[in-house]
Amino acid sequence: MMTDPIADMLTRIRNAIQIERPFVDIPLSKVKIGIAEVLQREGYIWDFEVVEQEPQSILRVNLKYSPTGERVIQKISRVSKPGRRVYVDYRNLPEVLDGMGICVMSTNQGVLSNREAKKNHVGGEVICEVW
Template sequence: MMTDPIADMLTRIRNAIQIERPFVEIPTSKVKVGIADVLQREGYIWDFEVVEQHPQSVLRINLKYSPTGERVIQRIARISKPGRRIYSDRHSIPEVLNGMGICVLSTNQGVLSSREARKKNVGGEVLCEVW
């Protein structure tokens, strides 16, 4: 029984990057698609697609590596957990590595990166951080 599907998604991405897989498949949900969309907009993955399968559709994420084979995602970590939710208002959105990384937030305007949330002047639940 899986209690935290977002942590499962991040672990699958982390494991796929460790063994340098070109893509990873994850059971889909709206929040996971939102996180993948943020990762694509910020340049951490090539692209993603939802593959319709029975009984549940799958989110296929194409991972990104540099021309020399270096990983683009160096670290991806869950911040807010089911037992301890972490919220940030618009004035205290965390800055990861002095702007070199991002936080992914779940806001009332959808799933946004920390840069997008600052521009839109909104806060929300801090889901994970990536660099």
């Protein structure tokens, strides 16, 4: 039984990047689609698509590499966990590598990056950090 599906998503992405796979398949949920949208808007992945399957649909994330083959996502890690949730106000949003990375956040306006949350003046739960 999987207790943290978001951590499973991040681990699948991390493992696929390590072996330089072009894409990774993840069980589908609305929050995972939101995370993939943020990663695409911020330029960490090429794109994603929903593949309808039985018994459960999957989210196919197309990973991004530089022309020389360097990984765009250097590190992706979970911040808020089921046993320890991390919430921040928009005035206290964390900066990842002095703005070189992002935090993916769950807010009342949907899943946003820390830059988008700061611009919209909303806080929320910090899901993960990416750089």
